[in-house]
Amino acid sequence: MAKVLIVLYPDPVTGYPPEYARDTVPEITEYPGGATLPDPQAIDFVPGQLLGSVSGGLGLKRWLESEGHTVVITSDKEGADSMFERELPDADVVISQPFWPAYLTADRIERAEKLQLVITAGIGSDHTDLNAANARGITVAEVTYSNSISVAEHTVMQVLVLVRDFVTQHRISEEGGWNIADAVSRSYDLEGMRVGVFAAGRIGRAVIERLAPFGVRLSYTDRFRLPREYEERYGLTFHDSIESLVREVDVLTVHAPLTDETRGLLDDELLATMPRGAYIVNPARGAIADRDAIVRALESGRLAGYAGDVWDPQPAPAGHPWRTMPHNAMTTHTSGTSLSGQARYAAGTREILERWFAGEEIRPEYLIVEGGGYRGTGAHSYAQQPTQAAGEQA
Template identity: 30%
Template sequence: MPSKRLSVVVTRRLPEAVETRLTELFDVRLRDDDTPMTRAELAAAMQDTDVLVPTVTDTIDAGLIGQAGERLRLIASFGAGVDHIDVATARSRGILVSNTPGVVTEDTADMTLALMLSVTRRIPEGLSTMQAGDWTGWAPTAFLGGRLGGRRLGILGMGRIGTAVARRARAFGMQIHYHNRRRLRPEAEAAVEATYWDSLDQMVARMDILSVNCPHTPSTFHLLNARRLKLMKPSAVIVNTSRGEVIDENALARMLKSGELAGAGLDVYEHGTDVNPDLRALPNVVLLPHMGSATLEGRIEMGEKVLLNVKTFADGHRPPDQVVPSML
């Protein structure tokens, strides 16, 4: 690597501590406002920088990578997911890709349980009643929900976050079931008393709550399609804090509206901010604006990983969180 400081472009506003440290170490261009770059702005940025630091709101596809200048050698994404980056095309151009795995695990698992409680205990309905000033007092049959204890929780994707969800759910007395590309080691299963299902169809048909914790890949797109959703019990609840594309959102909305499913807690959506209007109108649905990993501590830790990846690359070594196509 040359001795002069690396040129780094950051596409969104990051926590102040992270931006300050980046500025100290590299020749950085920061974003003035917290809006996503346009495609033209991304293309221009990729023309004359050594490192791009994008986020999940930036789609770095083959077309953009094809326009990248010869200087660009690292895409150090601020976030764990990399489905917004064409990793294979980047690799073919000699551009490394890194991410920030692990740091969002506990925060996202916390939010998953919060959504389960919100849906099953009808928390938003109680909140809106209080905010509207409509509460007339306690009643034995008012706002009746259901307890988590004793329910069967099916976890779709038993990676870091799925396992963290399982640990929390066990503390609530839930029965843990999971479907994964690969079965966990016996000791990992035993730690959360989890039952493995090789057949996703058979698992979803028996669960009371289904938690989506798998990444979005070509093989997981609409993994929960209309056919599979119809296998679920009418009393079942779906929670998704992973990627919206895993669920056929229109099919989910139809089933929730018709009473074929009891409820849903969603933090991510198939078409980004373009959320199915039926979902917005249903009282048995809790919608959040992609808040799963939104803690100050988590964002700073993500920034520290970006810093480490870029600094390691600047020193002539492989970034510790490099992503390669075979991992996806």
Template identity: 35%
Template sequence: MSLRCAVLDDYQGVAESCADWSVLGGEVTVTRFREHFGTVDELVAALDGYEVVVTLRERVPFPAEVFARLPGLRLLVASGMRNSVIDLAAAAEHGVTVCGTESSSTPPVELTWALLLGLARGVVEESTALRTGGPWQSTLGADLHGRRLGLLGLGKIGVPMARIGLAFGMEVTAWSANLTAERAEAAGVTLAASKEELLASSDFVSVHLALGDRTRGLLGAPELALMKPTAYLVNTSRAAIVDQDALLAALHEGRIAGAAVDVFDLEPLPADHPMRTAPRLLATPHLGYVSRANYERYYGQAVEAIGAFLAGSPVRVLG
């Protein structure tokens, strides 16, 4: 009798084509769900009877309650090697092995620059106007060369962000609670004296911090008020790092020139969510990691993890 495997949140219907699932042979029967299960009850009902689950990034929380209500679950495979919405201790307590996959930082870097450039040059507004009979040229682009890029975080995404900013001829500064002048200098950037100094002096601010107790709500109304009225904010990290109500207020009141976000407090974003209609906002549906190569890595290594688990030698075990 084969094990049953559920692949969650395959929104685009690409999980099957991004990996060779046939190598699992008759040992595993795979079902792919394209719809999102928004509540614990919906998730548990859908996964009843499945021994293996493949989940993508942090789209679906797996708290202790889920593991307790899915006694047949044996293996959970998550993309990436860090996942803040899986209770690893509860998984271990219920005998569930949790495995991860490798993940490239290149796609989120590329998307962040797509958003930043889209903001700076009014790409969406101009394209929409051109295709709908609107005015020929209606925005005045913001230059990058000679302007200051402020990076909140200088890690595996912040460092390549800095390199690209320097290639555009920007002055790049960075800040995080643990960032040293030596690390900043090694990346070719200047260490900001403080978070406040970075916000007040930057023309573009881009967030690249991990979400934790110290970074949750890091940018609230007082911090956003420090930004220049001509400055832009980009967040492709985690929504909770920026106070969402404060950001919406700043956009509606025109206190900053604009923002671009790829992450939200609720995902998928409800149809009536205020982020869908906020002015001065360029928004994308959490596409940072969504690329062909990354998905081939995620699902290919998920197949590998399932095979290794069946062979009694789990790989890339989390926890």
């Protein structure tokens, strides 16, 4: 029997919801491109429930305990005396979400002598030291594609919020004003703007497909060039580097994983090459952007706006300058944890656990590292590889 340590964000300050705004969520039968949804043997929750907080428990507690496993669920993850630190040394499995990540550093992995499996309930495993996991032969998995569309929708929303300057307009309305000139003095149409997508994986492609009907001019960069027919369908211009891309865009959306190559990439030098008045939306990882460089670019007018859903670290401290910098539309990493998305990544987490406990193979699209090396999605997203030709995009 295993000890499963689950780290989730706290319940709502008003308490776990006794009811919800909607009675149902739409049933999704497949992902775009025909990829299959999670397929656990059963689930112990109703889709649309709040599963990502402590009381929701990803719908796993009853099932795991019925199978004889020990389950610890906590939101307390910071500091040497946190429950996460106390419970980690003898945990066999650690599960957390990108929105409230349990940071598994090399030091913590060294002290977690029994750890065999790490699961990201969602997408993105950079909060685990993957080199240390490989060295120990720990399996790392995530629920690929479970909330990709959730994040893509949030990205499109934030693009529109920035370009139309929605935050200012809503604040004037909320405060009882009717200052139309003030409300529109930074408001533009998205139509005709040049939108660049940094990394055209599942989320990046979903953003392209959703923005195309707005009449924008689309371009992208990625290690893996998209098929020619896809580029033609959406009028895409390919750039072979981020440096080339940012010179030619009015709006940049960021969807790259956090690696040694992308950490701090959006710095003063790169931002200085963007057209004055450009916008950036970053729902990928906060550390891809240089925190203070973003603030300086907004204060100087180099950037017209910055929105994002990710911070460094997470949760961000109350004094983080991105909370108060001018012309921001930041959110607290909520894009991928809509109630709809939670149902999918909770089901995928259970599927991974079922397969692992049964000694069965975890499907490749969920794997990041296994057996001491990058596997599946991890080999595509995290391992260093040469650029592949068009049509080989995974």
